[in-house]
Amino acid sequence: MESVSRKIREFRKARGMTLKELSEITDLSVGFLSQVERGSSSLAITSLKKIADALQVEMADFFQKDIKIKYANKLEDQKPFQTTGSDSIFTTLSGHFAERKMEAFKVTVNPLQVDTFTFSHPGEEFHYVLSGAIIFVVGNEEYYLKEGESIHFPSEIKHMWKNPLNQETVILSVLTPVIF
Helix, strand or coil: CHHHHHHHHHHHHHCCCCHHHHHHHHCCCHHHHHHHHHCCCCCCHHHHHHHHHHHCCCHHHHCCCCCCCECCCCHHHCCEECCCCCCCEEEECCCECCCCCCEEEEEEECCCCECCCCECCCCEEEEEEEECEEEEEECCEEEEEECCCEEEEECCCCEEEECCCCCCEEEEEEEECCCC
16 A cells, blocks of 8 residues: 555645645545555545546556566456455456456455445446345345345445345456556
């Protein structure tokens, strides 16, 4: 997260933008943005997207830029991680190359897990249930999906998920735009 904080500050200063100006564009407080730039506050994906849009960069630009081209993602290279606002475990499945448009993940949702807040961001999402079951809440509709079923929707609609089972659920998720 330290490199993301550093790059946010670098992009902002390169554009001659103050924290106050960035705050006004993103609707994020100056204090919060200052903490983010110092690396003393975690950052949700939705907030990172607002900052990227305000700075006119891609979210991927905040992460390691000098990555080598990698089309295959071997099992030993797949590193699970978690994001702010979710107890789910994400594993990146996508390759890495310039100008890619989508991001694929294997997501493990804990037994009886319910996300604490909804997400809304540019792009679209496709989710396929590999094992277990999941309830997607998209807008005001609930969709109960079992193994072998899928859902595809615009990410601009507020959405979240919950695992109704007393066992893990595993989902294949494909999102646009690239976020990692």
